Amino acid sequence: MDAVKASRAAHHHIEEIYTPFPVHGLDKAMGLAPTRIAIASFLYGVVGLTVAANLLNYIMIVDWPQDIGGKPSFAFYQNLPAFVPVLFELTVFFAAHLMVITFYLRSKLWPFKQAENPDVRTTDDHFLMEVAVSGNEEEMISFFKNTGAVEVKVIDKH
Secondary structure, eight states: OHHHHHHHHTTOOEEEEEOSSOOTTHHHHHTOOOOOHHHHHHHHHHHHHHHHHHHHIIIIIIISOOOBTTBOOSOTGGGHHHHHHHHHHHHHHHHHHHHHHHHHHHTTOOTTOOOOOSOGGGGTTOOEEEEOOOSOHHHHHHHHHHTTOSOOOOOOOO
8 A cells, every 4th residue: 555655646657456355445545536336326227117117017008908806907007016026126137237247348357358467476465566667667666666566577568
């Protein structure tokens, strides 16, 4: 965390940070914007509720009305209590599935994608900060060694 704060204070652009476990507060230290995923989830739920209401209305009122238990299907609002479980389930279904799709697309994770971890030791016990080189390379290397870096590598990223 101290190295991230020092790097941000020195105006180095941090591309990515790899850690073996989640680090609380790292997103704020990196200066990442807050996520808007909750807004997307709400909108996906609204889409699911709309699809469910239209589907139930078409199936149970328009296309195939039935007299079940002496309750004729003349209007959607008359049978709304019976429709609540289906409305709820489709709302949750749409929100959950569209959130997973959004997460994969936003994270650029798709089937058969190669791993982008630059050092396999980060999955075990090492921390890695990927920083774009700008300016004097030797000065940056000495800066990161002073922040406590155990190893500093300069690589060409394609």
